[in-house]
Amino acid sequence: MDGDELRNTLEDAGLSPYQADAFVTLLELGSAPATDLAQASSVPDPRIYDVLRGLEDEGYIETYEQDSLHARAHDPADVLADLRTRADRFETAADEIENRWSRPDIKEHKVSIVKRLDTVLAQADELIRSATNQVQIGLTPAQFEDLADALAVALENGVDVKICLFPPTVGDPELPDERTLARTCTEARYRALPSPFLALVDRSWACFSPHVDSTNEYGVIVNDRTHAYVFHWYFLTCLWEVHETIYAGQRDEPPITYVDLRQCIRDVVPLLDEGYSIEATIRGFETDTGREVTKRGRITDATYAGVATNDGRPAPLAQLAGEASVTLATDDDRYTVGGWGAMIEDFEGVRITIESIDR
The missing domain is CATH 3.30.870.10 (Endonuclease Chain A)
Incomplete structure (x- = not known):
């Protein structure tokens, strides 16, 4: 980095142009009377004393009397620590700007x-x-x-x-x-x-x-x-x-868990048609209140918009896109259970577990 780049960088760090020039010149001279420093730099003679006082307040130099006012560069440890802290802050700010640009809240x-x-x-x-x-x-x-x-x-x-x-x-x-x-x-x-x-x-x-x-x-x-x-x-x-x-990795024997009611319907309809008794636990939400519920009972019926195939299975997935629900009979009542986005059923089923399948 040449002298001009160093001066510009010190200005970015908060020094005035005169302060940056005086400090870089003083680094080259080691120590010097204020008048000599003014002549060796671009700082006008009437301004040199104010410039030196400002640099001393910032910790960059120290002044002393020796027939006239002299100045020398201060131990750079504090100055370097300050500059490195500023550099870290710039780096952190750059990262934060990039993060905010690419990832809104x-x-x-x-x-x-x-x-x-x-x-x-x-x-x-x-x-x-x-x-x-x-x-x-x-x-x-x-x-x-x-x-x-x-x-x-x-x-x-x-x-x-x-x-x-x-x-x-x-x-x-x-x-x-x-x-x-x-x-x-x-x-x-x-x-x-x-x-x-x-x-x-x-x-x-x-x-x-x-x-x-x-x-x-x-x-x-x-x-x-x-x-x-x-x-x-x-x-x-x-x-x-x-x-x-x-x-x-899905189990073939109970307990069998479904998170998609339509897939459950495709598997249980043939069993219902053959007279099997299907015990299930259904976890979900009441469609009118949003309250979480868990019910255990027997699946007694399935409703869907499509037409069953020859082997008794429900129609392909596309024909299950409309209304689809099962009826769960518990000890105290009967409930209709819909899938994702259920509105007209009693519950939206989030997780259906087939506990047993018996004749």
């Missing part, structure tokens, strides 16, 4: 648009770790590596985790093996086409970003059940329903 907004995929992944990681019921996520192998620890935490906490993996891009790791999938999800499927990143958490949060080869890099973070419901149907129809299962 999502707590104050229903929908946030962010600039970078990294921001979306960071938010998804945080949400997945705090999930209580379900996670649905579509991602590349590289993104899976970034979020694997968070997914493992969710699964360990009893959360239903469904993963759809996309083809690796250049430089991506290979698809995770079965042991890794068993540690991180309830079920995994594979879609052989590049797709956007999507994470849905507890029916409330959605984190979305275009696929990595898109010309535009941005992200959408949504904290709204209605918007999340739309993304949920995108996940079911485009990332889940028709794709190959590469790992399944």
Whole structure:
């Protein structure tokens, strides 16, 4: 750094142009009378004494009398500490500006648009770790590596985790093996086409970003059940329903847990038609009050808009998009239970556990 750059930097640190010039000149001279310092620098003679007093007050120099006023540079330790503190503050300010630019405060907004995929992944990681019921996520192998620890935490906490993996891009790791999938999800499927990143958490949060080869890099973070419901149907129809299962950890024998009422209907309707008695525990919310409830009883009926297939199973998922509910008979009453977004039923079922299946 030459003398001019040093002067400019000292001005950025708070010195006036005369103070910066006088201090750099004094560093070169070591010590000097005030009049000689004025002649060697750009400071006018009438101003030199005020400039030196200002530098002394700031801790940069010290003055002493020796026939006339002399000055010498002060021990630089304090000055250097101050400059380094200022540098740290500038660095911190730069980081904070970058953070605020790329990541608005999502707590104050229903929908946030962010600039970078990294921001979306960071938010998804945080949400997945705090999930209580379900996670649905579509991602590349590289993104899976970034979020694997968070997914493992969710699964360990009893959360239903469904993963759809996309083809690796250049430089991506290979698809995770079965042991890794068993540690991180309830079920995994594979879609052989590049797709956007999507994470849905507890029916409330959605984190979305275009696929990595898109010309535009941005992200959408949504904290709204209605918007999340739309993304949920995108996940079911485009990332889940028709794709190959590469790992399944779901139990085949009771207790069997569902977080999607429509999937439960597809499995229990044939059993009801064959005369089986199905005991279930349903956890959810009253649709009129929002109060959390847990009910145990017998599933006696299922209602859905589609038409059953020849083997007695309900129609494909698309025909279950309308009204879909089950009737639960308890010791004290009968209740209708709907799925995500239920309005006309008694309860919105969040988690349905089939406890037993008997003739």
